[in-house]
Amino acid sequence: MALLEVEDLVVQYYTEDGVVRAVDGISYEIRAGETVGLVGESGAGKSAASRALLRLLDGTGEIVGGKIRFRGRDILELSSDDLRAIRGNEIGMVFQDAGAALNPVYTIGEQIAETIRAHEDVSDGEARDRTIALLDRVGISKPATRYTDYPHELSGGMQQRAVIAMALACDPALLICDEPTTGLDVTVQAGILEVLAELAAESETAIQLVTHDLGVVADLCDRVLVQYAGEIVERAPVEDLYYDPKHPYTVGLLVATPRLGDDRERLPTIPGTAPDLVAPPTGCRFHPRCPYAEGCCSRRRPPLVEPASGSPANGDPDAHVAACLEYTGDLETGLDYEIQVRDEAGEDGQERTHQGDPQ
Ligand code: SF4
Secondary structure, three states: OOOEEEEEEEEEEEEOOEEEEEEEEEEEEEOOOOEEEEEOOOOOOHHHHHHHHOOOOOOOEEEEEEEEEEOOEEHHHOOHHHHHHHEOOOEEEEOOOHHHHOOOOOOHHHHHHHHHHHHOOOOHHHHHHHHHHHHHHOOOOOHHHHOOOOHHHOOHHHHHHHHHHHHOOOOOOEEEEEOOOOOOOHHHHHHHHHHHHHHHHHOOOEEEEEEOOHHHHHHHOOEEEEEEOOEEEEEEEHHHHHHOOOOHHHHHHHHOOOOOOOOOOOOOOOOOOOOOOOOOOOOOOOOOOOOOOOHHHHOOOOOOEOOOOOOEOOOOOOOOEEOOHHHHOOOOOOOOOOEEEEEOOOOOOOOEEEEEOOO
16 A cells, blocks of 8 residues: 555645645655655645645645545544644655754754654653764764754754754654755755665655755656646656656756756756746646647646556556647647757766657
8 A cells, every 4th residue: 555645636825816726636656665756846836735745734725625645544634633643753844944944942952852752752861862863864973962052053954954853753654855955055965865865775764855856856766756837747767757758848857957967058948937827828738838839738638648558647656657648649740859868877887878759
């Protein structure tokens, strides 16, 4: 059984400009121990989808449809007490803004130890020992000394490590990381990613990693969900997505991702901007920005299908599926893109160039 099952989830925000449907009918699952990336540009609804998992939407947000099952339990039906018991215990969360996640008037050690005591019947000494071990595990040097540091005494990177330690305090089955490295400088980012990579490799904790950075996903994830304008437009095992992307939006993201040894002077970008979700485009939501759009694209909403057969996506989480009318046979001209993704770090150590062509 899947650890987490999300089915037709719909999340709306009520704004002065109207109702924003930030998440519009997404479905996916995460199994124990796997790392799944949720990628897309800002405004794609990734964070809304992640916060909804623990009903952590702010006051203007509401889950208006769908189901979220964690270990078979319906999250949307849980009482506040039952939900509190799951948060921080069975499901941990790491947000982008580590400073805001830490309480400035308590030391980081006290905060992590308190998280342990809130969910487990342990002595103060045991909570302290476990906290020091956690600080060590996330790469904070001199953890016993750092235990007594207040958040303002730590750098941004150290604060994020402390937040990850807090999220891991009760050995959660699922860790949701929402843009955990955004805003950190590159070397600090690499350190945080190393911590997450170790966690993904060595523990049974499943990770949902929300990011706009496909490079981060390549390093860490087993599978990838690509979200655009509130919808999932492609889902695939990570290698399939990188070497054989099927959706023009995914291709645009990949081409815009810098690579080691990249000699392009300028990175191409996807033309246009993410759509206004108060009044999203009709048909395929990507059609105003898609270089392959045809007349039918503004009229028909493409379903998620298996590209090779055009069969509707079934429940197999390992299947490669994409939502583009090319794969339902509706495009006349078809996609004729040719992408080149250079991989300096191929498993065989050889540089290779992949050319993707869906024709
Ligand atoms: S359905 Fe049309 S607009 Fe949408 S991605 Fe496919 S070709 Fe582009």
